[in-house]
Amino acid sequence: MNKPLSKLKLPFHIIKLLFRYGPSYFILSIFSIFISPIIALLGVYFPKIFIDRLENNSPYIDILIPILYFGLFLFLLYAINRILNYFKDKYATRMMKKLQLEVANYALHLDFYQLENPENRTQISLAKDITSIVNIFHIFINIITNTITILGLSVLITSINILYLGIIFLVLIIKMICNILQFKFFQKIRLEDANNNKTGRYLDSCLYFNAGCAKEIRVNNLQPWFKNKVTNFRSNMLNIQFKGMRITFVFEIITKMIVSLQTCIILILLSKEYMDQNINIASFTMYFNALMLLSNALVGVVNEVLSYNRTSLNVKDFYSLSILKKSNQNKKQDFLQPLENKKVKLEFHNVSFKYPNTDNYILKNISITIENLEKIAIVGLNGAGKTTFIKLICKFYIPTSGYITWNGKNIWDIDNQVYYEQISAVFQDFNIFDFTIKDNVTMSQDKIDILPILKKVGLDKDISSFYDFENSYISKQFDPQGIELSGGQKQKLAMARAVFKKASLLILDEPTASLDLLSEKEIYEKFYELSKNKTVLFISHRLAISKHVDRILVFKDGRIIEDGTHNELIKNHSVYAKMYEKQVSYYQK
Known part of the structure; x- marks a missing residue:
């Protein structure tokens, strides 16, 4: 039996998956990695050049030229980034469509006993969130981007007092603890939400799409009872959402307070450096921007790692479908001969x-x-x-x-x-199925005469009265002229389908x-x-x-x-x- 994916192996499987379903998206994403760090480093370094030249009363042209270069570089980088994002979104949409079909294919080919298991149905429901696969790849890209930014900023601030780095890492540790606690809370909510959503889909089906439910509700005066079911579902859904919002609110307040305190301490320390004439205004600006960016980049890496833990659960659900499908799949490939050997024992x-x-x-x-x-x-x-x-x-x-x-x-x-x-x-x-009479018998697009089969089961006279004969749709799901079959007619149609199939x-x-x-x-x-x-x-x-x-x-x-x-x-x-x-x-x- 296949073992569940480990967190360390998952990135390699994601890369393999993207190469299979979205190679263009993967390649463009790799190209986009370096743009954000370059923009960040330009934003830190170029202001120092301007301020230095302003302090030194340099000629206007000496100030204007780097500004023009800076603007040109930013424009080109933003333009390239926008073009890459446009094509990435385009290819990502195509890739997700393919992956959604893959989930449907897994569900269609699961053994019945696996599909009947409520846990497996919940897992399929979670695995349908294909956006998690794209999101987790974005996490990889963001981690790499932030790492490059950290390395670049480290070069700029190697001469700074180590106390600044200590403050940044202390804040980082506190934020990590907050994020880990937040992740554990959301992990509990996630399963509650999945089970509640499953209930919601069933209630929606009964309320809007299932004609049988609609009849039962009306003839038995079940409106108050069903409304109570819907109300309870909505109440549970809101409770889960509010629980998530409360958790987010508490931890965001804590982290914002800590970040604000960090900013104040860094400003005070840099101000002292300036007052002691260890740095000028230009360096003050550069170091402050560099430290803030470094802090954000480090926090970004931690957040992405924690997001990876959260998002990987959904991606594992996707991969677990193939494990489910293969767990009791046939190991031997012995084949019956469907045409040559029709005998049954x-x-x-x-x-x-x-x-x-x-x-x-x-x-x-x-x-x-x-x-x-x-x-x-x-x-x-x-x-x-x-x-x-x-x-x-x-x-x-x-x-x-x-x-x-x-x-x-x-x-x-x-x-x-x-x-x-x-x-x-x-x-x-x-x-x-809510398709045509013919679709329900043949289950194919082939041009096949089904009237002899319908006659055998005694359905031919009924069909002759339908608006488009055997091409008439059953129910009004796909055609406003669709017909409603009686219980007996449906049973005859099911019989026709079974007899039509060339089975032993x-x-x-x-x-x-x-x-x-x-x-x-x-x-x-x-x-x-x-x-x-x-x-x-x-x-x-x-x-x-x-x-x-x-x-x-x-x-x-x-x-x-x-x-x-x-x-x-x-x-x-x-x-x-x-x-x-x-x-x-x-x-x-």
Whole structure:
């Protein structure tokens, strides 16, 4: 497993990252390093020349020429700096777009169990702050810039009383202590803020974008209740912000007082040097400016180092995404043959599973073989382990013990992309995207006729009434004419997507739950046509499907307690037979 980045290694990774995503930005930033120190040193040294010449009553032309040179140099330096900043900003924007896509790519390819972990979701939320990567590089540049300034100023003040340097370093130490304490406070606030922002995004989604939430809120008169949720979130957000503002205020007052005291002491000491005729007015000005700049440059280095500690947390979050992605990534690259080998042999080898941080086993010692082209119904009461059984097949979770093989290969040794080419599924909580009907079926830009598939699932007549047929948008998110599908229509559309995919294994988890009895009967009658040349796992509480499958697995308390055909299990007069009889008697009533 990859280890988290250390603070010492992080700069090298940042440089590597910038070279990969923004080489032009990196090169321009290096060029800009020397401009600020040169401007600072000119600002210290040139005034001494002017004042010396004024004190010596030099001719006007001797005073004017260095002023013109000084102005020309400043103009050129500021112009160059502005041009560099313009292009740096331009390239930085492009680079951040690429990095944002990288974060999205990481999130899309994380294993499901990793994405389901709240800590990982918080980490992704923090990693989305791509500006931290640019900011931390700015910190490197500022540290180098301030260091060059310090070296240049040191040359000017080598002859000065060491007491001045002692005062500057004493103030520097006090500011360091204040900044370290401030950093520790903000580190605590940062996690509070991330978790609160996550809540805020969910509430915003419910309030402005989620039509389902809007219906529930209105029909159940939940406005006061939801308003209270929003009010509490806003209150928490303000408390966090005010906490940060209070911390900043206190430490800024302390540091400003210390800096003001430092300035007064330096002025008093320099004034004494002048009164003792050790320096003239020109030197007084130069030393004062040099000492103030030196103090600011030293404080700047310390502040940037502390900012580095703070900002590096976000950058580490970015790098941790790749660690998350690779932590359980396949080490072997065995590939199924999606076209040449369509046969399925799925085996559970003494598989048990419990969710992380729990002691309750959802599945217990499951050993079962699913043969090629078998149609299997999975039945049992709620909480029996049926859906978890499916989730393990889909590689949403890793078995706690035991293993699962596909044609003899451990599924976790098979590349995810290749493995998922073999599986299509309709889950209980299936999702319909707010794109077109066709997009939801094909998930591609290809020109494909989907009407035969829609006809198979009984959606063709509905589609013919839509404003742009299969190219009609679902919901009004992207098109004001967008249509609203019923629950049954959405379930049929999800079925169409699953059947359209050229997969070997078809998983259907309560696929007819939202359908009326006639639509359900129609789906069952077409079941074999829909699942032709596919191995099928069918979870359903409605046992009418049982007559249409080759085999039935009955789950109870995380175990498979019965395995056989409909007729075999009916003859056993056990759990399945009782469940079936109850449903038959219910529908007969």
